[in-house]
Amino acid sequence: MAKYLISFPSATMVLAPEDFEAVVESSHAAMREAKDAGVYVFGGGIDESVPPVLVHADGTITHETSHLDGGFLVIEVPFREEAERWAARVAQGCRTPQELRVFGFDPES
Secondary structure, eight states: OEEEEEEEOGGGOOOOGGGHHHHHHHHHHHHHHHHHHTOEEEEEEOOTTSOOOEEOTTSOEESOOOOOOSEEEEEEESOHHHHHHHHHHHHHHHTSOOEEEEOOOOTTO
């Protein structure tokens, strides 16, 4: 089975303030469905209030990083078509399109 990353950048989620709680509930419902189906690995949102850092091999820390924000969900399913169905379900729950990526297989991970 392959692991897939379902994610969205923060900028794609444009909501009216009064819709926020409903979207939180519907996105959590999608996660609960993934858990109930046994495909959920982990998920969450990037805490944008904490600035990212780049840690170098020598331990040096700099503040120059690429931009990453938004929310994500990692699932494990046997077929890409199933991952696409889950991405559609998450898009429905979050009310924003989702990006889908597959993790490369590494027998050490």
